[in-house]
Amino acid sequence: MRIINIIRNEFLLDKMKLENELERTINNKTLSTNQVINESVEIINKLANTNNSLETLESYLNKEEK
Numbered sequence: 001m002r003i004i005n006i007i008r009n010e011f012l013l014d015k016m017k018l019e020n021e022l023e024r025t026i027n028n029k030t031l032s033t034n035q036v037i038n039e040s041v042e043i044i045n046k047l048a049n050t051n052n053s054l055e056t057l058e059s060y061l062n063k064e065e066k
Helices: 002-026 033-065
Strands: none
Touching: 002 033
C-alpha cells in the first residue's frame, strides 16, 4: 500500500505544481495575450491529464476495496 500512497502523492504534487504554473502564467504581465492563452491551454491540458490519472487510480483502489 505504501507504493500506492507514493503514486497518489506524485499525482497530487504534479497537480499543485501545474495549478501554480497556471496562476503564474495568467498573472505574467510580460507575456502577450496570445502567449498567455497558448501556455494556459497547454497547462490546463496537462492538469486535466493529471486529474484523469488520479481519478483512474482512485477508481482502481475503490474497486479493490469492495
